[in-house]
Amino acid sequence: MCDTCGCNVTPGNRHLVEAGGRLERTAGGAVAVDVLHGLLAENDHQAAHNREHFDRHCVLAINLMSSPGAGKTALLEATLPRLAERYRVAVVEGDLETENDAERIRAHGVPAIQITTGSACHLDAHMLHTALHQLDLDAVDLLFIENVGNLVCPAGFDLGQHANVTLLSVTEGDDKPEKYPIIFRAAELVLISKSDLLPVLGDFQVEKAERHVRELASEAPVLPCSARSGDGLDAWVDWIDAQRARNETVALPAREA
Amino acid sequence: MHELAICQALLEQVADVARENDAQRVARIEVHVGPLSGVEVPLLERAFSIARAGTVAEEARLETVSLPVRVRCEQCGQESEARVNRLVCGHCGDYHTRLCSGDELILARVELLREESVALAV
Known part of the structure; x- marks a missing residue:
């Protein structure tokens, strides 16, 4: 094969090497290859695989995201007793270090797998997949994935979840959706956590937080709630029930296939 | 700093393309980034300069094309430029x-x- 005089260029492949072709030559003599792949194709592929796992086992997977300390684990602790009668729940916990959160969940008699990411600031689909192998998905109806506390990176990685829930605690300020648009735009539900502190703080306006969410072209419900007082937990559980009902109609054909 | 993880995914894809095309070295990589992807271009470039060491793209230039944020309205049907937030x-x-x-x-x-x-x- 001779690339110098061009004798390997035939009518069949000429379109590849001409201007705009897939193997066009650059001025420097390099071969240009158009790829047009998503950079996270590998993660997305694994995420799709995780989603198939969930659907085959009829598991609804909910990804919880927030800054550290917004109350993801506390919300789960307050929610688990309300779900225990109807659903078999499991939790995957993501943190840089420690089993602390998984132990808090296990204290409620709920299986919990802790992923310690070391220095990684987010969970990815491969980490979740490894954790799933430690769970009997046939014994799970509802899986919560508690992502690493971080308002930036977790939004970039699909895990295979069916829904994203982003928590914003009232001590963080009502302009967080404006400052961290990507993670709030990704949410199917925004929970305004620690709502029992609203009267104490006085400067967090739920309507303002909701307006910032709408400005992200999001129709996600914005629900104030408090793990401590129980405020809003009924609406949160109703939302989970609705997701579960919707997921059953979607997942059923996948299971029968 | 998820840009490093993204950079590693990028380099794996580049290595695949090089292998499929029997190339020994990569001269240039072009990446298209929208502001809503969550990736900061300066951080990606810095991560790239570290992650490329020892790979087929060791001497490659990374060039990023920033894409605009545009939306289409479902009410009035028009397209417009928008901001990330x-x-x-x-x-x-x-x-x-x-x-x-x-x-x-x-x-x-x-x-x-x-x-x-x-x-x-x-």
Whole structure:
């Protein structure tokens, strides 16, 4: 094969090497290859695989995201007793270090797998997949994935979840959706956590937080709630029930296939 | 700092393209990034300069093309330019919009050096 005089260029492949072709030559003599792949194709592929796992086992997977300390684990602790009668729940916990959160969940008699990411600031689909192998998905109806506390990176990685829930605690300020648009735009539900502190703080306006969410072209419900007082937990559980009902109609054909 | 993880995914894809095309070296990589992808271009470039060491792209240039944020309104049907934290319609102000551009994170093009072009370049 001779690339110098061009004798390997035939009518069949000429379109590849001409201007705009897939193997066009650059001025420097390099071969240009158009790829047009998503950079996270590998993660997305694994995420799709995780989603198939969930659907085959009829598991609804909910990804919880927030800054550290917004109350993801506390919300789960307050929610688990309300779900225990109807659903078999499991939790995957993501943190840089420690089993602390998984132990808090296990204290409620709920299986919990802790992923310690070391220095990684987010969970990815491969980490979740490894954790799933430690769970009997046939014994799970509802899986919560508690992502690493971080308002930036977790939004970039699909895990295979069916829904994203982003928590914003009232001590963080009502302009967080404006400052961290990507993670709030990704949410199917925004929970305004620690709502029992609203009267104490006085400067967090739920309507303002909701307006910032709408400005992200999001129709996600914005629900104030408090793990401590129980405020809003009924609406949160109703939302989970609705997701579960919707997921059953979607997942059923996948299971029968 | 998830840019490093993204960079490693990028380099794996580039290595695949080089292998499929029998290339020994990569001269240039073109990536298209939308502001809503969550990737910061300066951080990606810095991560790239670290992650490329010892790979087929060791001497490659990384060039990023920033794409605009654009939305189409479901109410008035018009397209408009938008900002990452204000994705409402620029014409009628409604928030029922769909993103047309701005969340991309795409490996668009790789320029490869094969043995004979390496020789030419020397």
